Amino acid sequence: MKGENVAANAPAALPVVTAEDLGRELKRWLRHGENRRLKVAALAKRLEMSQSTLYAYLAGTTLPATEVLDDLLRELGVPTDVQRRLATARDALHRDRRRTKESVEPTPVSVPRELPADPSGFSGREAEIEALDRAFSAYDDHSSPVGISVIAGIAGVGKTALAVRWARRLSNRFPDGCLYLDLLGFSPGEPRDPAEALARFLRALGAGDDVPDDLDERASRFRSRAAGKRLLVVLDNALDVEQVRPLLPASPESFVVVTSRSDLPGLRVHPGAHLVSLGPLAPEDGMRLLTAQLPDGPVGLAGSTGSARTLVDRCGGLPLALRIVAAQAQLGAGALDELAADLTSGAGLDLFDVGDPATSVRGVFSWSERRLPAAADAAFRLLGVPPVQQLDLYAATALLGTGVDSARGELDELVRAHLMRRLDGVRFSMHDLLREHARERAEAELPEVERDAAMVRLVRYWIDAGGQVMDILHPPYGPAADPGDTAALPPVRSTADAHAWVDAEWENLLAAVAYTELRGWHELTIGLAQVVRRHVDQAGRYLDAVVVLGAALRAGHATGDRVAEASAHRDLGVAYLRLGRHDDAVEQYRKALEICHTEGDVNGEAGTLNNLGNFYERLGRYDDAIEQYTLALPLARTLDHRSGEATVLGNLAVCNSRLGHYDQALALSQEALELFWNAGDGGGSARTLGNIGEIQRASGAHGEALLTLDEALTAARDVGALGIETEILNTLGETHLERGSAADALASHQAALTVAGEIADRYEQARALEGSGHVRERMGERHLSRALWQEALTIYSSLGLPEAGRVRALLDHADGTARLTSLA
Known part of the structure; x- marks a missing residue:
């Protein structure tokens, strides 16, 4: 008879997959088991443990030992079959914890842990x-x-x-x-x-x-x-x-x-x-969520339980709407009563009683905005116009056409109303539904000319702010550009600041390029492209470059801006070269040269000839490359572009080094380095130091090469030039191996492989794989060296590069050696 009472009162069996679930089951049997009248203090005394320990088991924060769980279940009067189920679940949890610890601890390899933070105030479900x-x-x-x-x-x-x-x-x-x-x-x-x-x-x-x-x-x-x-x-x-x-x-x-x-x-x-x-929250869960969001929790209801229930009902059980309602209830006597009255009268009632949950959400948004000050409400509408996920304070200032302090105040107002979310000190985002609603309001209530004016202000801000950032990361040949009429630019002072800005704004810049092209704002498209193009090569963003420069090319053609058109052709050639699309690269260079000749654009001609030399150099056609560089050098000197002249000199140095002319290569590199230093071009200086280190390595001066390459690596990292960093790391790997340090060589090549992967530089990836293969061979790990060379060969072949023949010969030699070994 006793067992029947337990069965009648016992909770339904639930899956136990976490320690929290096990604690939940223990609490249920504490309430419904044979000994359900037993208090926690008495139970702890029977089990000879502290109350805090027992509470930890019941809360699921601590997993009880096997024998402790057996004793606990017996004292709770849990039926034998349930005891077996819970004991089995406990053992499975323990095995999982041990397996996780054993699988994770010995290996320092990072595993992805990308889940967002646990949502606050979660209720029900x-x-x-x-x-x-x-x-x-x-x-x-x-x-x-x-x-x-x-x-x-x-x-x-x-x-x-x-x-x-x-x-x-x-x-x-x-x-x-x-x-x-x-x-x-x-x-x-x-x-x-x-x-x-x-x-x-x-x-x-x-x-x-x-x-x-x-x-x-x-x-x-x-x-x-x-x-x-x-x-x-x-x-x-x-x-x-x-x-x-x-x-x-x-x-x-x-x-x-x-x-x-x-x-x-x-x-x-x-x-x-x-x-x-997943449907709307039950009323009880909606109340718990609303209460949890009030600043004083349950105290915040202050006798307004009926009004709170009305709010929950009118919000349709949608968590997002409930959070907005709670944010609007700025405490104060009768705050919830006032909100409930507003929602049940006039237009609010019409909007919230249509029976369509999606429309109900929009109604809550509309009501929430009506409670905003006029300036914040106007800001909300305009913030829905840009096709981006987030904006910083200075971009929002430009969009709104106000001062920084005013924009900050309006954004703070929207954050308090839960209509925007603060990501950090100066960046803000809007939930996708809210942004869609803001956009709809803007299109319905603001003239197109006003919306366009706001977007033009925002795009011009990105052009000016981006130009400021690029002047720090990639100093221009001539004087820095005038920032124009932008009222406020972000406080970017250092290369670290500049990199942080680029990383945060990159997706916005790409979205702005697409938006301006769609609207036919060709001059703005060109202006944005001029900002973006200065970063794509050194940062290795070649796929983005193809998209942006394609838009710039079309804009230049549409406006008859032949200089901009030639610039886009030239930079597209660089992107295609990096991606291994050689025929496309040559075609772009041909078109750029044709326009430059026609328009008398000496600067563009010099740049295109230099890039064409890069193309031949990549293919190992060093004499052809020297011919192009030699044509470009006097044009660069005529223009008095120190960085441009230095770039050509450095490229001439590389080709001479590859041909074994080390003294000439070193002299050209030193001349280039001095010009880069005088121009304040950190990226050019880093690459030239790397070239000097390569020349020293090739000529047998390994000690000097290592010192120079370390200096080059520091310089590249100072300006965030990832493309240059991979080149230097691979040269370091080759130098270490020739000097006899296989471990250092392997570390350098593996670091190069990682960075090359981040920027999609397939050439330097193949170079790192090839170098790692040489190290593994030196270590006697021929099975690994062959696998690495095979990967390198695949990439070199896909890029159509002559290095493929060199690696293929290494593989053939390895196969021949393996056959001879097996015969012996």
Whole structure:
């Protein structure tokens, strides 16, 4: 009879996948088991443990030992079958912890941990968490062949919060890492291309620049990288099945969570994903979320429970709307009552009672904005116009057409209202729904001329601020450009400041180029391209260069700006050369020279001849390269461009060194270095020092070479010239090996391989692989050297470079040696 009472009162069996879940089960049996009247203090005394220790077990912060759990379950009066289940779950948790520790601790390799922070004020969702737990348990014990869950629901319902909350609970069960990416499926801009997403995942998994161009190849490479790994992958804000499918690892060890406004039925049919439909919060959970967001918590209700329930009801149970409501309740007597009255009268009532949750969200936004001061409300509308994810304070100042202090005040007002989010001290972002709503309001309420004027101000700011930054990173040949009429520029003083600005604004600059081209603002497109082009080569952003320079080329052609057109052709040639598209590179140089001759553009002609020399140099045609450099040098001297002249001299030095003319090469390099120093060109100085180190190495002066190369490496890192850094690191590796230090050589080549991967410099990647192969051969690890050379050969061959023949000969020799060894 006693057992029947326990069965009647016992909680339903729930999956136990974390220590927190085990604690939850213990608390339930404490309330419903045979000994449910036993107090915690008495139970702790029976078990001869402290109350704090027992509370730690009940909270799930500490995992009890096996024998302790057995004693605890017996004292709670838990039935025998449940005892076995919980003991088994406890042992599984312990094994997972030990396996994670053993797999992670011995290897210092970094694993991706990309999950966002746990959402604050999270409430409810127990059923959905249990559904995810069941899907995970089925995957974990191999009773289900598919480890994919789709969280689907309307906008603003909290899909991301649920995915992140659940994923962070389980993250310790995935020792090989957690990948997270917002797919931007329902954002104002374009959804994220699966190819771009795969590139990010491959790099996160250590692929470096080993990222093929083809989508299917990237997907295959990702599946190979993920094979055998226990990964958690969260794909947030997915548009459709086609966007998601390429991003699914085929490994049965990995688990995937997808969030979307669509149910993604295709994934449920194949491969059979588990669907978790997420609806609005229950009223009780909505109340808890609202209360948690009030500054004083439950005290903030202050007798206004009825009004709070009205707010929860009118917000439709959408977490985003509830957070906005809470932000508007700036405490004060009767604040919630006033808000509830506003929401249940006039237009607010009409907007919130239409039965469409998406429209209800828009209604909350509209009501929230009406409570803003006029200046902040106007700012909100304009902030929805730019096609970007975030802005800094100075960009917002330009967009709004105000002073910095005014813009800061308006942004702070919007942050307090939860209409914007502060990312750091000066950067701000807006939730995608809010940004879409702001854009709709701007288009409906502001004349097009006003919206255009705001965007022109913003683009001109990016041009002026970008020019200031580029003058620090890549000093111009002549005097720095006049910043124009921009009211406020960011306080960029050092190269570190400049790099931080570029990294933060790069995506904005690319988006601005696309926007200005779409609007036919050709002069602004050209201006932006002139900023971006100064950074793409040294930073290795060659794919971005093709896009930006293509837009600049079309803008130059449309406006009849032949100088801008020639500049775009010339820089496109550089990008194509770096990407191994040699025919395209030569065609661009030919067109640039043709325009320069026609227009009498001596500066452009000198630059194009120099770039054409780079092309021949890369192909090993040093005499042809010297011919082009020799033609470019007097033109550069005529223009009195010190950095331009130094660049040509340095290139002449490299070719002479490759031909064995070391004394001449050294003299040319020293002349170039002095010009770069006088011009304050840090990148040029770093590259020239690297060239001098290479000449010293080639002539046998290894000690001097190492000193020079160390100086060059420091100079390159000072200006963030990653492309130059890879060249120097590879030369260091070659020098160390020739001097007899295989370990130092390997470290240098591996560092070069890492940096080359970051900037997609396939040539320097191949050079690093080839150099690493020589080191492994010196160490007697011929199986590794052959594999490295094979990788290098693949890249050299794809780039159409003569180095492919050299590496092929190394492989042939290695194969011949292996055959002779086997015969012996």
